[in-house]
Structures are given as C-alpha cells and as structure tokens.
Amino acid sequence: MTQTQRIVVSSDHADIQLRQDIAAHITALGYDVVDIGPTTSQSTDYPIHGKAAAERVASGDCQLGVIICGTGQGIMMAANKVKGIRCGVCADTFSARMIRQHNDANMLSIGARVVGAGLAIEIVDAFLSAEFEGGRHATRVDMIEG
Numbered sequence: 001m002t003q004t005q006r007i008v009v010s011s012d013h014a015d016i017q018l019r020q021d022i023a024a025h026i027t028a029l030g031y032d033v034v035d036i037g038p039t040t041s042q043s044t045d046y047p048i049h050g051k052a053a054a055e056r057v058a059s060g061d062c063q064l065g066v067i068i069c070g071t072g073q074g075i076m077m078a079a080n081k082v083k084g085i086r087c088g089v090c091a092d093t094f095s096a097r098m099i100r101q102h103n104d105a106n107m108l109s110i111g112a113r114v115v116g117a118g119l120a121i122e123i124v125d126a127f128l129s130a131e132f133e134g135g136r137h138a139t140r141v142d143m144i145e146g
Contacts, residue, residue, distance in 0.1 A: 004030065006061065007128075010037040010053040011068035012046040012075065015112030018120060019068050022110075025121050026066070029128065034062055050078030050109075057106050058084040065107040066124060072111035079107050086144060091115050093126035100130035104141045 007026055011019040016038060023033045036052055038044050046069040056062040065087070069075035072089040079087040087107035088099040091114050099105035108127045110120050132138075 004032050005063040006032045006034055008034045008036060008053045008056040008062040008065040009067070010035070010049040010065070010075075011112070012049050012070075013038060013041050013044045014046075014070040015068060016041060018110075018112050018117055021117055022066060022068075022120060022124055025124065026128070029125075031128075037068075046075040047078040050075035051082060054079035054082035054085045054087070054107060058082050063106070064128070066110065066127075067107060068110050068112050070111060070113045072109040072114065076107075076109035079109065084145070086141070090123050090127070091119075093122050096123045096126035097130040100127055101133045102137045102140075103144070104132040104137070 009019055009023045019037050023035045027033045050067055053065045053067050057065045067075045076087050076089045079085050085107055086103055086105045087109055088105050089109040090096040
C-alpha cells in the first residue's frame, strides 16, 4: 500500500460490534476507515446500508468497502446494484483472496451469523492483502462491467 486507501465499512443491525471490530482492525493496518453503519441494534434495512457503502466506492470517495449483514447475501445484492461495484460474499480466506485476484472485487461482504469474529478478521486480511492479477481476468471483469 503506497498511499493511504479509504475503506468504507457498513452493516445493518445484525452485528454492529463485528463491524466496529473490523473497522478498528483495518485502521490498525494503516487504512483510513469511513464507518457509515448504524450505532444501535434497532432493526434497520440492509439495502440502505449496502447501497450507501457501494456509492462511496463507486464515486471514488473510498477505494474498497466491507459490508456486513446476517448472511452477507442481502447487503451484497444491494451493493452490486450500484454501477461499478463488484462485491462478493466470503466465508473463507481463499474466496476473499480470489475475488480480489480474479474478479477485481472492490467490496467484500461478510455474514455475521455465518462466521465468527476471528475468521471475519482473517477474511478481511485476505481481501485487503490480495491484488488484481489482470491478464485473462481483466477480459472477464470487462465482461461483468458490460
């Protein structure tokens, strides 16, 4: 990482503490974190939070995003509706690396009810440490972008 990248983090009400732990971890790694998630456990709608985080990435305000809901699926679907976003749900480190290396993913989604806090941090580390490989993968990413 040559310059400080901004990373947006958000979630619905499913696990605010996990989001805050991830945000603190990312900050400790030297990134600038923009936490736009809710601060209370009152029920909230994941599409709002997924879209808001995705818009930060799509606009260039943030380079990457990490989003969280119960399964990671719904918030990921909302994020992927924003043009320019490539977000994948990961419950393992291999997938987190691969979505960056092969799909040039700019957002990571995690299911708070699927993985524990320790594994979630490892997934984030795998995502952040991987880089897009380009080459034949670039052609495929271009096809996704349409």
